[in-house]
Amino acid sequence: MKFLCKKNILQEGISIVQKAVTGKSTLPVLSGILIKTDKNKLILTGSDMDLSIETKVEADIVEEGTIVLDAKLFGEIIRKLPNDTIEINTLENNSIEIICQKSRFTLIYMNPEEFPTPPIINENMIFSISEKKLKTMIKGTIFATAQDETRPILTGVLFQIKEDNLNFVALDGYRLALRKDPVDNNNTINAVIPGKTLNEVSKILEDVDKMVNITFTPNHILFSVGETKIISRLLEGEFISYNSIIPEEYKLKVDINRIEFLNSIERASLMAKDGNTNLVKFTVSDDKMVITSNSQLGMVREEVNINMQGEDLQIAFNSKYLLDALKSMEEEEITLEFFSSVSPCIIKNRENDNCIYLVLPVRLLNNN
Numbered sequence: 001m002k003f004l005c006k007k008n009i010l011q012e013g014i015s016i017v018q019k020a021v022t023g024k025s026t027l028p029v030l031s032g033i034l035i036k037t038d039k040n041k042l043i044l045t046g047s048d049m050d051l052s053i054e055t056k057v058e059a060d061i062v063e064e065g066t067i068v069l070d071a072k073l074f075g076e077i078i079r080k081l082p083n084d085t086i087e088i089n090t091l092e093n094n095s096i097e098i099i100c101q102k103s104r105f106t107l108i109y110m111n112p113e114e115f116p117t118p119p120i121i122n123e124n125m126i127f128s129i130s131e132k133k134l135k136t137m138i139k140g141t142i143f144a145t146a147q148d149e150t151r152p153i154l155t156g157v158l159f160q161i162k163e164d165n166l167n168f169v170a171l172d173g174y175r176l177a178l179r180k181d182p183v184d185n186n187n188t189i190n191a192v193i194p195g196k197t198l199n200e201v202s203k204i205l206e207d208v209d210k211m212v213n214i215t216f217t218p219n220h221i222l223f224s225v226g227e228t229k230i231i232s233r234l235l236e237g238e239f240i241s242y243n244s245i246i247p248e249e250y251k252l253k254v255d256i257n258r259i260e261f262l263n264s265i266e267r268a269s270l271m272a273k274d275g276n277t278n279l280v281k282f283t284v285s286d287d288k289m290v291i292t293s294n295s296q297l298g299m300v301r302e303e304v305n306i307n308m309q310g311e312d313l314q315i316a317f318n319s320k321y322l323l324d325a326l327k328s329m330e331e332e333e334i335t336l337e338f339f340s341s342v343s344p345c346i347i348k349n350r351e352n353d354n355c356i357y358l359v360l361p362v363r364l365l366n367n368n
């Protein structure tokens with residue numbers, strides 16, 4: 001094998017596929033990147049069995065071949081080389097030579113035949129969405145996935161096409177995040193994508209209107225983004241019937257400026273960090289919301305003007321859950337809906353019906 005490739009092009013390709021290399025696999029070969037020549041391109045692949053990322057980069061191929069190189073070491077070497085053309089060729093004794101200007105490395109490579117083949121997915125494309133839109137939908141839900149493995153299905157995001165809408169839904173038992181977008185698609189799809197996969201997909205996506213092609217099989221999902229393919233195993237099991245969790249009635253409705261509300265909670269939560277609940281309290285009355293937090297370090301009081309319809313209310317929340325939702329929204333004016341001090345709060349955009357966030361309150365003792 002022998003090829004020449006520009007340093008910045010090779011480095012970018014490595015950084016994309018490295019996202020799938022966890023280094024936690026029992027198979028040593030999975031700590032590496034599979035490098036395969038294909039006409040005037042290199043095909044780079046990283047995998048941890050559950051997630052595989054493949055990308056193609058332009059190169060001048062002198063001699064065809066396939067090798068596996070340690071992802072971390074190879075990535076570091078390429079990153080630190082001068083910004084010039086890199087020449088890589090195989091030597092005897094399972095080693096390769098990396099040459100760039102006056103730098104020369106010799107590196108042992110692994111047996112490419114031991115590298116597992118990613119599942120073959122028939123790309124009769126099922127669904128297309130712009131990179132920008134997909135990135136927004138991931139950002140707007142991923143934070144609400146469960147972080148512990150007690151209920152594995154909740155560590156993923158529900159990808160649902162239903163009644164001409166694409167829905168992304170995540171919930172972890174304390175909050176729920178729903179993003180929706182109208183689509184011209186008559187299929188009905190329910191698939192739960194691991195949060196880890198969507199996290200890595202999001203890093204590859206850009207804020208552009210180029211389309212991402214998404215293909216499903218019963219067990220896998222394939223994202224095609226330009227020259228990059230991301231194949232992931234889907235989570236098994238039934239996702240929770242999220243519609244039954246979202247309350248339809250409320251006794252108090254509050255219209256509030258999102259940025260003012262967010263900034264006030266951020267300041268109040270500086271005091272709340274003393275404990276691990278990030279507790280902030282809200283008192284809603286007379287068209288204003290008073291936000292307070294007490295700790296051994298001191299106390300804070302914030303006041304925000306609102307438009308309210310309904311009964312006065314005192315309620316408390318983990319500030320982190322509210323901030324995660326507010327930061328992922330785009331509109332200036334939002335609406336909060338409350339039923340009681342022990343019922344979930346619903347957060348929506350005031351104008352655009354494209355998201356719903358639900359946050360459970362923290363029960364307050366009477367002496368609080």
